[in-house]
Amino acid sequence: MKRFAFILFSVVALLLAPAWAQADKVFLKDGRVIEGVITREGDGFLYISYKFGEMDRNEFVLRSNIDHIERDADTATDDSKSKTPIHPDVPAPTPTPTPDSTPRAKLTPSNAPPGACKIAFITLEGEVGPEMNAGALRHSVELLSDDEPDIVVLKINSGGGALFEIQKLSDVIEKDIKPKYRVVAWIESAISAAAMTAFTSEEIYMLKEGNIGAATAFSMSGGRATAAKGEDLERIFREMERICKRGNHDYKIMRAMEVPTDLSADIDANGTITWRYDLEGQHIVSTTNKILTFNSIDAVKFGLARSVADNKDDLARALGCDSWVEVGKDADEYQQKFRNNVKQAQVRATELLQKMNIAVKSGSLSRARSFLGQLRGLVRRAPSLEVYGSPPLDRDFFKQVEEQLDAIAKNNKSRR
DSSP: OOOOSSOOOOHHHHHHOOOOSSOEEEEETTSOEEEEEEEEEOSSEEEEEEEETTEEEEEEEEGGGEEEEEEOOTTOOTTOOEEEEOOTTSOOOOOOOOTTTSOOOOOOTTTOOTTOEEEEEEEEESSBTTTBOHHHHHHHHHHTTTTOOSEEEEEEEEOOBOGGGHHHHHHIIIIIITTTSEEEEEEEEEETHHHHHHTTOSEEEEEEEEEEEOOOOEEEETTEEEEOOHHHHHHHHHHHHHHHHHHTOOHHHHHHHHSOOOEEEEEOTTOOEEEESSSOSSEEEEOTTSOOEEEHHHHHHTTSSSOBOSSHHHHHHHTTOSSEEEEOHHHHHHHHHHHHHHHHHHHHHHHHHHHHHHHHHTTOHHHHHHHHHHHHHHHHHOTTHHHHSSSOOSHHHHHHHHHHHHHHHHHHHHHO
């Protein structure tokens, strides 16, 4: 996909942005001007905060797309504004401190000012199914009840996993979280099943190095991965159409992430994006020889994500929170504990299965039953093994093993 080295801002938003008491002007190479306060700068980028209606927006802009900047210092007048050329390879000058960039004391629930946003962060990481799990997410949400957050941020970093878990995760987000809290997906990496899950959220934000997409579906047979097709693929299409509606995202984007698709977009003067299943639009987004994955810049440019935020303070500002406090840490701690338990249990389950098989072959049924009991204990610690263990450690597994052990014991008894 052709890469565009700039963030697309709504022209209307820029025209309506009021003058700030202390304003910086960023002149883009395409002729547009963003007026606000530069809050952060790096070698290849900057953030500028500006008003959009009643909301404060904090946007990410690449230096390679900037022609020059006019900065207003504390004592500057209209005639004394500095015009600073921008070159991608030249480090930016140190910005004048602003309220947003000045270090502040860490807010806690006990010292937060009235009206501060209460934000809970829940990390969803690892393989979808075993680690990024709907049951675990539901339990984390239950732990939030005493904290009463205003916003729940789902920070996603996953390379995908089980298709079976997507609808379950989407249901938790849609039915358990959205009715109570404002929900935000904050993407470090959301690939395949993780991307499909993220589309449930209306508000998606990206880390600078984030990516989202490649939502292809495969089935495993004989140790080989085969792309989904036929009725299985159609079922996935229908399921993702429903999830896109939940998040108010155009399904054409997800379709190009699922299968190679000709996809282009028209963007009008107001920033409204119209998607097309052809290559006739202003911007070619994807073609039939690739699977679509957005980087952070393109995710914002094409309206899937709202902006880029590389840390919690940046994200809070992008969410319109001038002051905020983190709550619900026990909900995220549960996620971390859950994932650690799963990883440890997977390793231990493999060991116990091997030992149980050896015990059966050696005729030590009592030891085999002991190992089977330990496997039951692992499932209590890591419930996702019931579905995603190898083999799944569900009721049928334990019933079959017990029946086999009983049959072996009966056969041994009859030989005596």
